[in-house]
Amino acid sequence: MAFLGLLWVAGTPMIDDRLLPAWEALIAVRGREGAPIGEQYGERAAQNVSVILAGKLPPGVAASWVGELGWIVVADRLLGEDPKVIAAYLVHELAHAEQDRGASERPDSGY
Numbered sequence: 001m002a003f004l005g006l007l008w009v010a011g012t013p014m015i016d017d018r019l020l021p022a023w024e025a026l027i028a029v030r031g032r033e034g035a036p037i038g039e040q041y042g043e044r045a046a047q048n049v050s051v052i053l054a055g056k057l058p059p060g061v062a063a064s065w066v067g068e069l070g071w072i073v074v075a076d077r078l079l080g081e082d083p084k085v086i087a088a089y090l091v092h093e094l095a096h097a098e099q100d101r102g103a104s105e106r107p108d109s110g111y
């Protein structure tokens, strides 16, 4: 299993070219003492997310986690925004991805 773990850590979700600046902004995030927080986000994304893409979403929805597919979808109308803004949405959706993964490990958790 350790071998599989290494593969996951080394992997990256497939990322829509148009979201690469946001992904890079995410990976570059550092904590107050210079801790490489963004790299941790990237590793967790590699474990939980298969695809990150831009697409049409309903008005008022900036990004969405599609758990059945392991996709994060970012509203394409956000593509002109500062990549850091989009990175913040990615962080939010990554939290959903992690919650989902935790839930599937505990099938009786009831949500």
Ligand SMILES: [Zn+2]
Residues within 6 Å of the ligand: 092, 096
């Ligand atoms: Zn949410």
